[in-house]
Amino acid sequence: MFSIFKKKYDSISAKELSERIERVNLIDVRETHEYKTGHVPKARNISMGDLLKNPAKYLDEKEQYHIICQSGSRSSRTCEKLASLGYHVVNVAGGTGAYPQALKK
Template identity: 55%
Template sequence: MFSFFTRSKVNSINVNELKDLLGRINLIDIRETYEYKNGHLPKAKNIPMSKILSEPDKYLNKDKEYYIICQSGGRSTSTSRKLKAMGFNIVNVSGGTGSYTGALAR
């Protein structure tokens, strides 16, 4: 009965714990393109939330792990839960780009 809750639980990592992982993980920034262009974490790939949720199999492979980030963590939490429920291996990046203490790429 409670397996649904266990299955939908998404692992999280704080945005500032990613510094040493950048370039070695699949980091997806789900903000809109104009937001992404204003500054994003280095090596993050931009796939807006609406696109990734409407066609996840086009962008994601169920055999890989993906880190999902947005501006503050709200959109990434929601999107991470939905993708996890679809069977994808997802880690939510809490805090989002707005909390990142490193230099942003443009």
């Protein structure tokens, strides 16, 4: 009865991401100036606006993508939209602010 409220994407913690960083496609949806202040190694920067405007330009529907932002709010909204379009995405809860290792500048 309440299945319409079930999220269509998974979430992991920033700590879990750090344990599997070498095996994921990671997209940082913050703005470029935010990304430049420090980001998770291996993260590719595509702003939330650009990604949601034209996801097919950046994503392959057959691949899985982990989505990160500063705190998890933008990445969650991005995952909600991308999942509704059929993309396989995983939200990184807590974002870069919770990432347990040094950020790359």
